[in-house]
Amino acid sequence: MKRLDSKTAVVTGGGSGIGLATAQRFVDEGAFVFLYGRRQDALDRAAAQLGPNAVAVQGSVTDLDGLDRLYAAVQAQRGSLDIVFANAGTGALVPLGEITPEHYANTFDTNVKGLIFTVQKALPLMNAGGSIILTGSSTGVMGTPRFSVYSASKAAIRNLARSWALDLAGTGIRVNVLSPGPTRTDLAAEVVGASDMEALGAMTPLGRLGDPAETASAAAFLASCDSSFMTGAEVFVDGGLAQV
Template identity: 50%
Template sequence: MTGKFENKVVAITGGSDGIGLATAKRFSAEGAHVYITARRQAQLDRAIKEIGKGAVGVQGDVANSADLDRLYARIQRDHGRVDVVFANAGISESASIDSIDEAHMDRVFAVNVKGMVFTVQKALPLMTRGGAVILAGSAAGGKGFANLSIYSATKAAIRSFARTWTTDLKSRGIRVNVVSPGMILTPAMDTYLQVNAGAEDALTQMIPFGRLGQAQEVAGVVLFLASDESSFIAGDELFVDGGVMAV
């Protein structure tokens, strides 16, 4: 480890498992002060033990603005600033066009779109020139996967946010980019594979690399987008999908 994020303050929503947890561990190993959120306290406590090095967990749901206020109030009290925001929290639900109802739309948009907007907006008073915002997109935002129209629409919105917010924040020197994973072996994906026989073979056949991705591979891209090494990258979307979108 190089210590390239020594004393940087990093906020990660949805940081208790999968990509969020893998990214939190990488930032912490590089010297950052890491703050994570999760909806479930027990899961949050386990993640903090795994991360170690003084990581802080703030229980909350990004769909609830008051919970985000508590996150940034804690960071304000401890450090007075935030250098990197990884807006990672999100949910996925399936529904065919015939079965979409208002409750499904409200749940997915509340977390993936409203939660994303206020995760970033509420961080801005603590961010200074050179800050980085990384939004968690998905390859689904640019594909037509069956029964994922609402989820995919939220991820397409996130891609649009990176463009408009880059314009909004350019005078403040804050960069906004999207990392868009493909099929990654997270706990949620593992659960899906266990209850859907043959799903892993079907998914790997779609991927040029012939395998599912690992959470650590996405984490590496997040750290790149948060670092000075990507200082001339803004408003962009980087896919971590084994070539699905490119080939």
């Protein structure tokens, strides 16, 4: 029996990278997945790749009406929800001295505010035993030049999981953080640069970049009953970068 048979999942930022790889793993494990993202073309390609057990809903996590549409679709088609992978995020390299209010707002609105309401609006549909997975980052526990605002947003996510684990006590719903390190995605290459990403990968004890499918494997573990005694925890998939 597949680990996620008959489960219903929402994956934000699901059109590419870690989000798409995780949606694929969830479908492979037997789940029905709702993809949520900003770019309709990427969502259409992702839904075609995933097949009949996936539905794409276009919108941004910063748009609360869009999140309402997402969860209305979940309720109409599936009735309830078992897994939320709050994965949508953004970032840019901006050193201290050049940080603008716009850069701060864009980063925190997506990575923190968007994540908060992605989770909060899902709660009325969540089944007991459900799993909420928040995408953090190895940068949340490291000093990273030119990346302080992004790193601070990911550190905030870590504390949200700790606090929400207490808020959700007694509901049977678990919440954990999944924190990738340098991973080969189009977004990472765009933000950091392909050559700098390769250099980051070489700095890990494993000496390479991660593949999105490797993070997806950890997400499937956190989504399943295999992690049933875990809540408020952080799981790093970073090649050891932030661990040694």
